[in-house]
Amino acid sequence: MSRAASTAIKPAGSSADRHGTRKALRHHRLAETFAAWSLAGPALVLLVVLFFLPVFAIFAIALTDWQFGASNLSFVGLGNFKEVFADEGFRASLVNTILYVVIVVPGTIVLGLTIALLIESGKSCRAFYRAIHFLPFMATLTAMAIAWEALLHPTIGLVNQTLAGLGLPTANWLRDENTVLPALAMIGIWQNLGYAMVLFLAGLKSIPQDLYDAADIDGADLWLDRLRTVTLPMLGPVTMFVFIVVALKAFETFDTVQVLTQGGPGHASEMLLYTLYRESFEYLRTGYGASVAVVFLSIVVALTLIQARVMDRKVHYQ
Amino acid sequence: MSAITIEKIEKSFCATPVLREVSLSIADGEFLTLLGPSGCGKSTLLRILAGLEVQTGGSVSIGDRVVDGVRPKRRDVAMVFQSYALYPHMTVAQNMALPLRMRRLSSWQRLPLLGRFMPGTNAVVEEIDKVVMRTAKALGIGHLLARKPGQLSGGQRQRVAVGRAMVREPAVFLMDEPLSNLDAKLRVQMRAEIKELHHRLGVTFVYVTHDQSEAMTMSDRVAVMLDGELLQVAQPQEIYDDPDDRRVAEFIGSPKINMLDARLREGGLADTAGTSFSIAGNIGPGTALTLGIRPEAFHLVDAGGRNVLTGAVRLVEHMGSDLYVHLDVPGTDHPVVARLLAERAPQIATGQTLHLGVKPERLLLFSADGKRLRHDHHRNATVLRIKERVQ
Numbered sequence: 001m002s003r004a005a006s007t008a009i010k011p012a013g014s015s016a017d018r019h020g021t022r023k024a025l026r027h028h029r030l031a032e033t034f035a036a037w038s039l040a041g042p043a044l045v046l047l048v049v050l051f052f053l054p055v056f057a058i059f060a061i062a063l064t065d066w067q068f069g070a071s072n073l074s075f076v077g078l079g080n081f082k083e084v085f086a087d088e089g090f091r092a093s094l095v096n097t098i099l100y101v102v103i104v105v106p107g108t109i110v111l112g113l114t115i116a117l118l119i120e121s122g123k124s125c126r127a128f129y130r131a132i133h134f135l136p137f138m139a140t141l142t143a144m145a146i147a148w149e150a151l152l153h154p155t156i157g158l159v160n161q162t163l164a165g166l167g168l169p170t171a172n173w174l175r176d177e178n179t180v181l182p183a184l185a186m187i188g189i190w191q192n193l194g195y196a197m198v199l200f201l202a203g204l205k206s207i208p209q210d211l212y213d214a215a216d217i218d219g220a221d222l223w224l225d226r227l228r229t230v231t232l233p234m235l236g237p238v239t240m241f242v243f244i245v246v247a248l249k250a251f252e253t254f255d256t257v258q259v260l261t262q263g264g265p266g267h268a269s270e271m272l273l274y275t276l277y278r279e280s281f282e283y284l285r286t287g288y289g290a291s292v293a294v295v296f297l298s299i300v301v302a303l304t305l306i307q308a309r310v311m312d313r314k315v316h317y318q
Numbered sequence: 319m320s321a322i323t324i325e326k327i328e329k330s331f332c333a334t335p336v337l338r339e340v341s342l343s344i345a346d347g348e349f350l351t352l353l354g355p356s357g358c359g360k361s362t363l364l365r366i367l368a369g370l371e372v373q374t375g376g377s378v379s380i381g382d383r384v385v386d387g388v389r390p391k392r393r394d395v396a397m398v399f400q401s402y403a404l405y406p407h408m409t410v411a412q413n414m415a416l417p418l419r420m421r422r423l424s425s426w427q428r429l430p431l432l433g434r435f436m437p438g439t440n441a442v443v444e445e446i447d448k449v450v451m452r453t454a455k456a457l458g459i460g461h462l463l464a465r466k467p468g469q470l471s472g473g474q475r476q477r478v479a480v481g482r483a484m485v486r487e488p489a490v491f492l493m494d495e496p497l498s499n500l501d502a503k504l505r506v507q508m509r510a511e512i513k514e515l516h517h518r519l520g521v522t523f524v525y526v527t528h529d530q531s532e533a534m535t536m537s538d539r540v541a542v543m544l545d546g547e548l549l550q551v552a553q554p555q556e557i558y559d560d561p562d563d564r565r566v567a568e569f570i571g572s573p574k575i576n577m578l579d580a581r582l583r584e585g586g587l588a589d590t591a592g593t594s595f596s597i598a599g600n601i602g603p604g605t606a607l608t609l610g611i612r613p614e615a616f617h618l619v620d621a622g623g624r625n626v627l628t629g630a631v632r633l634v635e636h637m638g639s640d641l642y643v644h645l646d647v648p649g650t651d652h653p654v655v656a657r658l659l660a661e662r663a664p665q666i667a668t669g670q671t672l673h674l675g676v677k678p679e680r681l682l683l684f685s686a687d688g689k690r691l692r693h694d695h696h697r698n699a700t701v702l703r704i705k706e707r708v709q
Binding site (some may be wrong): 208210211213214215216218219220221222224225227230233234236317 | 365368369370389390391395396397399400401403404406407408416417420421425464467470482607
């Protein structure tokens with residue numbers, strides 16, 4: 001290094017000097033590259049080992065008929081995928097998952113935003129309301145699912161007791177093909193609500209007061225006009241984020257299905273992640289399970305790409 | 319008619335007074351600037367005028383109408399914000415059209431898709447588009463109508479904000495530091511444009527700024543505010559030449575006015591900084607005074623004596639046509655700053671001893687509590703006199 005320093009201050013006169021400077025520069029660049037790799041290295045290794053390799057493994061296994069624990073396997077090409085899409089159980093599972101997402105995502109967004117607006121408009125007990133609405137998100141869903149099972153119990157559950165008390169029709173919520181998916185969706189909304197609410201509250205806080213003032217002066221001073229002119233458009237990026245995160249979480253629903261219904265009655269509440277789990281670890285059809293995982297992965301990646309490519313530009317108003 | 323009368327406005331935020339009994343009359347078509355350092359309450363006063371803030375006490379009238387408790391949109395005022403407050407999701411055209419849409423269309427007609435099919439909507443929308451187009455062209459932003467604010471430069475956004483205020487032809491324009499987010503060059507240009515806009519529209523402008531050059535160049539009258547109080551309301555030149563209060567004199571003028579503490583003795587002489595100044599009038603000997611001397615009131619003289627400050631040059635700043643000479647004068651806390659014409663001043667070097675003369679009539683006298691002492695020619699007396707303001 002001392003050599004590098006001494007050549008750096010000398011005016012670049014003779015060719016020997018210039019040679020020295022170039023050498024010092026190259027040395028410096030090498031040191032920088034080394035530093036960069038050693039800083040990024042650990043994260044890169046983790047990313048490759050924990051993320052890229054498993055994904056490649058899944059793609060590879062999906063093309064085989066491997067069974068968990070089996071010592072031999074053979075290449076079946078797209079056979080697994082053909083079977084997956086021909087399987088009625090899988091199709092039901094896919095439709096159920098999509099239906100579930102279609103109920104949970106808008107429900108969570110609308111309710112979360114409503115609660116955030118209500119909390120923000122009031123002055124008292126804000127922290128309390130925030131906390132109780134956020135609790136379900138913090139709690140372990142498996143434990144909460146048991147509580148929900150008790151609530152939804154056909155005879156002694158609070159829900160049916162209340163409905164009966166009010167003279168309304170009751171149902172066997174988790175054992176009826178028609179009600180099981182909506183019931184699970186309600187639990188999904190209940191669980192994600194707090195998360196959406198907290199994000200919306202943060203979004204509301206970051207809207208500049210100037211915009212509301214301008215809306216007041218421009219004449220948009222009624223509640224609905226303010227909402228339409230300032231609040232909703234300014235919440236665009238947050239809503240987009242909530243949409244993607246809740247959609248991903250809804251696609252990944254597993255705990256409630258496993259604890260409450262095991263996919264039944266029939267296939268009425270079977271969802272993708274549950275199918276994947278059952279095929280891979282209960283029936284030990286790992287190759288088939290992997291091809292379900294590939295389908296699942298493509299949906300998730302597609303959702304993320306939609307956010308990155310299309311919506312981001314729209315909601316940030318560039 | 320859109321004269322504004324502000325009567326004894328008071329405002330406190332949680333027991334902290336921000337405005338104390340501010341009274342002010344603004345004539346129809348006047349360009350009045352509220353000038354003061356940040357935190358002096360000038361923006362709060364403007365927001366009370368707009369109806370965005372409710373005063374704790376006092377009353378505001380616009381035109382002949384008392385507007386206390388009237389919603390902002392019914393006050394016939396438009397406001398330009400420091401941040402411009404443009405709606406980022408709307409195009410320039412939509413931003414400018416919004417005030418008209420909110421006024422001319424019913425809430426049914428404003429519905430996103432259905433509104434277009436409501437009777438009469440199309441005619442009104444066409445009319446609004448025409449007004450927006452005309453205004454945009456007048457402001458030179460006609461080619462930007464389809465853009466979003468995020469795609470515009472600071473100056474263009476500023477014009478859009480002004481355009482949004484202009485479209486509804488309000489009786490009063492309120493501007494809250496509209497130029498402070500622009501770079502220096504653009505600020506000077508926009509200063510002239512806003513002044514021209516005022517001439518063209520002929521409506522009342524109330525302009526808030528902390529920048530004295532904006533206040534001095536644009537205003538018909540300047541209202542200097544400090545700590546929630548109105549210290550002086552007068553034409554720019556008068557504020558500069560004839561300040562009512564020591565704080566006004568110190569706030570206006572760059573470089574800052576020189577303030578020398580003096581004590582009066584027999585013979586109408588005030589002793590300060592190793593010299594004495596002749597003070598006409600009949601103030602009692604022993605009175606403590608402050609002498610205010612504007613930097614440009616000094617002229618070079620050859621030797622020390624009465625009405626002459628002598629000191630060593632500490633720093634010379636060349637400003638082109640002028641020189642700012644900082645002088646260490648014995649007996650003063652701060653260096654005395656003199657502004658000399660570059661061509662009249664010979665080569666001045668640091669460390670050199672300089673004699674600066676002041677004509678007695680260019681001295682501004684302030685009493686110990688900061689009030690101005692003026693010379694009353696009729697009685698040949700310098701008296702503490704707060705000028706009766708014509709408001």
